Amino acid sequence: xxAPPKTSDDKMTGGNVTALPSAERRExxxxxxxxxxxxxxxxxxxxxxxxxxxxxxxxxxxxxxQAHYAGRGVHLRRIGDKWAFRTAEDLSWLLQQHRKETxxxxxxxxxxxxxxxxxxxxxxxxxEAIRGVAVSKGTLDTLLQTRWVKMRxxxxxxxxxxxxxxxxxxxxxxxxxxxxxxxxxxxLKEAGLLDQHLPPDFKLPDPARAKDHDLDPLDDDDIxx
Amino acid sequence: xxAPPKTSDDKMTGGNVTALPSAERRExxxxxxxxxxxxxxxxxxxxxxxxxxxxxxxxxxxxxxQAHYAGRGVHLRRIGDKWAFRTAEDLSWLLQQHRKETxxxxxxxxxxxxxxxxxxxxxxxxxEAIRGVAVSKGTLDTLLQTRWVKMRxxxxxxxxxxxxxxxxxxxxxxxxxxxxxxxxxxxLKEAGLLDQHLPPDFKLPDPARAKDHDLDPLDDDDIxx
Amino acid sequence: MSSSPSMSSSTEEFEQxxxxxxxxxxxxxxxxxxxxxxxxxxxxxxxxxxxxARNQKVDLTKISILALAEQYLAYIRKARDLKLDLAADxxxxxxxxxxxxxxxxxxxxxxxxxxxxxxEELARHLAHRLRxxxxxxxxxxxxxxxxxLGRDIFPRGMPEPVNIRKDVTYDADLYDLLRxxxxxxxxxxxxxxxxxxxxxWSIKQARQRLEELLDLSLSWxxxxxxxILFATEPEQRRSATASSFAATLEMARExxxxxxxSKAFAPLYVKKKANGKKNET
Numbered sequence: 001x002x003a004p005p006k007t008s009d010d011k012m013t014g015g016n017v018t019a020l021p022s023a024e025r026r027e028x029x030x031x032x033x034x035x036x037x038x039x040x041x042x043x044x045x046x047x048x049x050x051x052x053x054x055x056x057x058x059x060x061x062x063x064x065x066q067a068h069y070a071g072r073g074v075h076l077r078r079i080g081d082k083w084a085f086r087t088a089e090d091l092s093w094l095l096q097q098h099r100k101e102t103x104x105x106x107x108x109x110x111x112x113x114x115x116x117x118x119x120x121x122x123x124x125x126x127x128e129a130i131r132g133v134a135v136s137k138g139t140l141d142t143l144l145q146t147r148w149v150k151m152r153x154x155x156x157x158x159x160x161x162x163x164x165x166x167x168x169x170x171x172x173x174x175x176x177x178x179x180x181x182x183x184x185x186x187x188l189k190e191a192g193l194l195d196q197h198l199p200p201d202f203k204l205p206d207p208a209r210a211k212d213h214d215l216d217p218l219d220d221d222d223i224x225x
Numbered sequence: 226x227x228a229p230p231k232t233s234d235d236k237m238t239g240g241n242v243t244a245l246p247s248a249e250r251r252e253x254x255x256x257x258x259x260x261x262x263x264x265x266x267x268x269x270x271x272x273x274x275x276x277x278x279x280x281x282x283x284x285x286x287x288x289x290x291q292a293h294y295a296g297r298g299v300h301l302r303r304i305g306d307k308w309a310f311r312t313a314e315d316l317s318w319l320l321q322q323h324r325k326e327t328x329x330x331x332x333x334x335x336x337x338x339x340x341x342x343x344x345x346x347x348x349x350x351x352x353e354a355i356r357g358v359a360v361s362k363g364t365l366d367t368l369l370q371t372r373w374v375k376m377r378x379x380x381x382x383x384x385x386x387x388x389x390x391x392x393x394x395x396x397x398x399x400x401x402x403x404x405x406x407x408x409x410x411x412x413l414k415e416a417g418l419l420d421q422h423l424p425p426d427f428k429l430p431d432p433a434r435a436k437d438h439d440l441d442p443l444d445d446d447d448i449x450x
Numbered sequence: 451m452s453s454s455p456s457m458s459s460s461t462e463e464f465e466q467x468x469x470x471x472x473x474x475x476x477x478x479x480x481x482x483x484x485x486x487x488x489x490x491x492x493x494x495x496x497x498x499x500x501x502x503a504r505n506q507k508v509d510l511t512k513i514s515i516l517a518l519a520e521q522y523l524a525y526i527r528k529a530r531d532l533k534l535d536l537a538a539d540x541x542x543x544x545x546x547x548x549x550x551x552x553x554x555x556x557x558x559x560x561x562x563x564x565x566x567x568x569x570e571e572l573a574r575h576l577a578h579r580l581r582x583x584x585x586x587x588x589x590x591x592x593x594x595x596x597x598x599l600g601r602d603i604f605p606r607g608m609p610e611p612v613n614i615r616k617d618v619t620y621d622a623d624l625y626d627l628l629r630x631x632x633x634x635x636x637x638x639x640x641x642x643x644x645x646x647x648x649x650x651w652s653i654k655q656a657r658q659r660l661e662e663l664l665d666l667s668l669s670w671x672x673x674x675x676x677x678i679l680f681a682t683e684p685e686q687r688r689s690a691t692a693s694s695f696a697a698t699l700e701m702a703r704e705x706x707x708x709x710x711x712s713k714a715f716a717p718l719y720v721k722k723k724a725n726g727k728k729n730e731t
Contacts, residue, residue: 030313031319032298033297033298033299034299034316037606037610038312038319038320038609038610039606039609039612040605040606040609040611051319072258073254073255073256073260074258085605085606086599086603086604087259087262087263087603088255089602091255091256092601094256094276095259095260098265098600098604099601100600105594108493110593110594111587113590113593114587114589115586118586118589130582131494131496131583131586132493132496132583133496133497172599173598173600174593174596174599175599182589182593184585184589184592192578193581262604262607263604263605263606264607266608309608312610319612320610320612321612321615322612322613325617325619326616326617326618327621328618328619328620328621329621329622330620330621330626332630335622335630336631339628339631339634340634342627342631343631355634356634356638357634357637357638373620398622399622399624399627400624401624408628413632416628418628418632418633419636420639427639
């Protein structure tokens with residue numbers, strides 16, 4: 001960096017004195033910074049707003065704080081509607097001593113996790129249709145135990161099967177801001193590979209059984225949470 | 226704040242381009258920031274220096290980082306020869322949440338309080354004799370917590386039992402000018418609270434006359450805060 | 451081999467394992483919760499199909515389903531030649547692919563919207579399923595390669611927890627206080643009445659006494675007489691009568707005394723049997 005750095009303040013004010021962050025706004029930023037720094041678990045925008053006295057927009061303040069930390073050793077990450085400070089991912093090599101024994105997932109569990117993440121809310125039968133094999137109870141149990149997967153309510157179809165989805169803990173673990181950030185999510189969607197609404201013969205390559213598997217497409221309305 | 230703010234970057238560089246933190250120096254600051262953030266205990270300058278690649282002076286970098294956080298919600302604090310991020314002192318209130326809760330006294334506590342009020346100074350055994358049932362430690366603790374009841378000294382009898390009495394806070398809460406304002410037997414009968422047909426030997430003590438002269442004053446050991 | 455009787459009850463898993471000896475080594479789905487090097491093999495027929503499709507070394511969108519069906523059927527044939535037990539779902543897939551193959555080879559009839567999907571459509575759908583499975587496999591890998599909390603990125607090492615301090619204030623008013631006091635004093639002031647514990651005769655006690663007394667009496671005697679002998683206090687009599695009656699029934703059932711009564715509510719007579727045996731024999 002050879003030129004004098006433009007600071008975020010410069011950018012925000014654009015030379016306009018009236019647009020300067022007020023002392024109050026700076027104080028609000030300090031408060032958010034302190035609370036988020038102290039916490040280990042992500043905090044929701046609403047939880048954070050409760051610490052603010054003024055009517056300032058917590059969301060806007062958080063985005064400002066996030067921008068401030070963008071190039072730093074610690075980042076302010078957005079996790080769903082929650083926020084948390086986390087070390088920058090490129091510095092992972094520094095922190096190997098803190099590395100915890102990572103949970104190892106079987107190939108089946110990992111594949112099931114991916115299917116749940118990309119296709120949620122998804123029933124067990126739908127997972128099985130994609131993988132082409134039965135999902136063992138142990139696999140779903142394992143995923144529920146990790147707290148990365150949760151039950152998302154029953155689908156309003158005969159038999160009212162349970163659907164599964166991912167949690168904020170999942171987003172936090174994989175450093176995802178939202179499900180839209182899942183690797184390749186957009187490409188997969190465009191290729192029609194995340195479409196649940198498939199012709200009946202998609203479900204099983206067994207012509208005799210094909211018609212039993214006519215599933216209604218999933219709407220959000222189907223999910224009773 | 227009416228003047229355009231001097232940013233920390235301005236302060237650091239002092240307008241001198243040669244004094245700008247180099248990319249390497251910035252990277253070293255990021256490293257220290259991340260390591261200190263993830264650390265589970267304060268780290269010494271030497272420990273932190275081990276994370277730095279260049280020959281840069283860890284101490285100087287840490288002081289720079291400290292200056293950077295000086296006005297922020299989180300401070301880099303020097304603790305002996307070690308370093309740790311801590312919430313800014315003036316924001317420590319953020320980590321203290323007070324939750325107000327009003328509870329009603331239990332019937333047992335209410336009865337015990339009344340007996341203490343009328344019969345003070347009174348020992349636990351005496352309260353039990355009047356109540357006809359045991360007084361739990363929890364009940365006495367609760368009453369001490371209300372600050373309506375205090376210990377009044379030990380009775381000069383074998384075992385030197387503790388006696389209890391009421392406080393000024395008690396008088397205040399129940400809008401009594403003095404203990405003499407507590408209604409006597411006649412008034413209680415008039416109010417229909419005491420039975421009209423009580424045995425002739427029935428007595429109501431006069432708490433206003435209660436004296437501490439036959440009590441040993443409280444020792445330091447007796448004071449439970 | 452797998453046809454031996456001891457193996458005939460083999461599970462589907464076992465059958466898969468048999469099939470999989472044919473296939474190259476790879477990890478597969480497992481019931482186990484943790485990753486482990488699993489039995490070599492495929493996680494079902496779709497997995498096998500996907501592996502075969504990859505061997506065509508073309509983009510899955512350009513896969514030849516006809517060629518794939520033939521490869522799969524050849525694979526299954528080979529497995530059967532080796533007399534391997536095949537899991538049912540592999541065979542179902544084989545049957546379906548044979549059907550699809552025959553339809554792909556036959557000239558298509560005129561398109562009829564009422565009819566079942568054309569062979570082309572079925573083939574496209576199968577290709578789609580394979581692409582979807584592969585996409586999910588790749589997504590799983592990409593997901594796992596992301597920075598992970600506790601592996602690549604870390605939370606604050608020394609979080610400073612929020613202390614929630616509860617300030618409890620208690621509430622009570624003077625009326626509650628006086629009411630509580632007066633009620634207690636009223637109750638305590640009323641002269642204390644202690645209700646004496648009424649002695650209760652258990653059946654066992656009654657029986658013990660009856661046995662002692664009956665040993666001394668050789669002829670018929672009213673039960674009441676015995677009761678008066680041991681239940682001396684009038685207030686005990688009711689309990690003693692009930693217990694003694696139950697005890698005599700028990701003793702009669704055991705065959706060591708006789709009972710006699712002329713009519714309802716008439717005195718009950720008891721007599722020890724001449725050869726009556728005691729309870730404990």
